[in-house]
Amino acid sequence: MEGTAGVSGHRHADEALLDDAAQLSERDPGGMLRHTASAGAQVRESAALAAEANLSVLADDGRPRAVVIAGIGTAGRTGDVLATVAGPRCPVPVIPHRSAGVPGWVGAADVVIAVSASGRSPEALGAAEAAHRRGARLVAVGAPDSQLQSVAERARAPFIPVPRRAPARASLWALTVPVLLAARTLGLVKVNEADLAETAARLDADADRCRPTAESFVNPAKSLALGLSGSIPIVWGSSPLATVAARRFGDTLSANARYPVVAGALGEAGRGRVGLLDGVFGGLAEGQRDIFADPGDDESDGTRLRLVLLRDGGLNADDDTDEPLAVEERRADAVQTLAERRGVRCDVVTAEGGSALERLASLVAVPDFASIYLALAHGLDPMAVPAITEMKELANQ
Numbered sequence: 001m002e003g004t005a006g007v008s009g010h011r012h013a014d015e016a017l018l019d020d021a022a023q024l025s026e027r028d029p030g031g032m033l034r035h036t037a038s039a040g041a042q043v044r045e046s047a048a049l050a051a052e053a054n055l056s057v058l059a060d061d062g063r064p065r066a067v068v069i070a071g072i073g074t075a076g077r078t079g080d081v082l083a084t085v086a087g088p089r090c091p092v093p094v095i096p097h098r099s100a101g102v103p104g105w106v107g108a109a110d111v112v113i114a115v116s117a118s119g120r121s122p123e124a125l126g127a128a129e130a131a132h133r134r135g136a137r138l139v140a141v142g143a144p145d146s147q148l149q150s151v152a153e154r155a156r157a158p159f160i161p162v163p164r165r166a167p168a169r170a171s172l173w174a175l176t177v178p179v180l181l182a183a184r185t186l187g188l189v190k191v192n193e194a195d196l197a198e199t200a201a202r203l204d205a206d207a208d209r210c211r212p213t214a215e216s217f218v219n220p221a222k223s224l225a226l227g228l229s230g231s232i233p234i235v236w237g238s239s240p241l242a243t244v245a246a247r248r249f250g251d252t253l254s255a256n257a258r259y260p261v262v263a264g265a266l267g268e269a270g271r272g273r274v275g276l277l278d279g280v281f282g283g284l285a286e287g288q289r290d291i292f293a294d295p296g297d298d299e300s301d302g303t304r305l306r307l308v309l310l311r312d313g314g315l316n317a318d319d320d321t322d323e324p325l326a327v328e329e330r331r332a333d334a335v336q337t338l339a340e341r342r343g344v345r346c347d348v349v350t351a352e353g354g355s356a357l358e359r360l361a362s363l364v365a366v367p368d369f370a371s372i373y374l375a376l377a378h379g380l381d382p383m384a385v386p387a388i389t390e391m392k393e394l395a396n397q
């Protein structure tokens with residue numbers, strides 16, 4: 001269907017299409033599935049490129065007062081990843097910053113990590129320039145031969161090139177690893193070579209499970225996408241780490257599949273947003289559902305919520321600075337019970353792996369693929385997002 005503003009696609013998901021590998025590839029001309037499957041390779045390549053950059057100069061002035069990670073969109077998400085991997089015992093504040101420039105207090109005692117896949121977002125460029133002006137230590141991460149690289153060179157700051165092969169949102173791992181390795185040089189995170197290798201292997205294995213030729217009944221991403229089709233997804237993370245993955249799923253569901261989504265921390269949601277489960281798209285809709293209706297019949301088959309719960313079950317059982325694991329687990333059990341009592345369907349993704357980074361990867365990989373399958377099932381090109389381009393043109397950015 002051709003909609004307004006030249007947007008095309010169809011309102012109801014074509015479920016059969018997901019098991020037609022030829023159609024999937026035809027409808028994904030930019031290769032978003034292929035780029036997403038390169039996540040493990042991105043980890044390995046970025047680790048090698050970071051090793052070639054002269055990051056050790058960062059450590060010359062000792063531990064910084066604070067670290068600011070400046071960037072927007074996916075580049076901005078890398079700051080959230082660093083904050084969660086560094087964890088609550090990180091000796092200095094780790095502050096993701098998403099608007100142009102840097103916070104007013106940033107000065108010579110601080111480190112700014114400017115991140116931009118294209119190497120030209122005004123937010124990252126503004127931050128890199130401001131950091132240089134104020135004498136803060138700077139590291140830049142982004143496309144080679146870009147404006148960001150020029151600013152880094154002018155500031156004599158380390159620059160880690162991230163080859164530009166895909167849109168920023170399909171380059172999360174390529175952008176994240178240099179940020180983590182810069183922070184490791186500063187003594188802020190413990191990410192070792194084995195963690196990186198295991199994370200890359202986990203991403204490879206999940207890409208294999210989610211490959212286009214694996215049919216819906218064995219493919220966790222296709223079944224997640226089918227479960228979400230036609231619903232309003234609510235994505236809650238059981239821990240700070242799982243919340244980063246939940247927000248990431250919010251990003252990809254919106255940009256790739258163009259679904260509205262509520263995403264955030266279950267702890268906070270439990271004190272407010274959990275009320276959604278009682279509302280017109282939750283318990284009220286479920287209570288009035290006509291079980292004999294044709295699933296495609298709009299009148300009786302109104303839009304409903306679908307809960308996606310990302311459960312961490314992390315390693316912090318003995319860590320008294322974190323919220324106790326048992327509290328997070330009880331809360332996750334509770335929201336599943338709440339959803340069940342109201343007839344709201346719930347998908348659960350549970351983290352696996354040893355390190356925080358690997359656990360995060362295990363919560364990001366399947367949802368990343370699901371967002372693309374959902375787009376394809378609606379006949380949407382997951383790569384080209386006309387609204388983003390139009391927004392940039394209209395706002396002259």
Ligand SMILES: O=P(O)(O)OC[C@H]1O[C@](O)(CO)[C@@H](O)[C@@H]1O
Pocket residue numbers: 071072073074075115116117118119120121124167168169388392
């Ligand atoms: O990483 P970049 O190139 O700075 O882009 C920032 C964000 O802007 C977008 O390109 C949209 O304009 C996103 O895809 C991206 O995450």
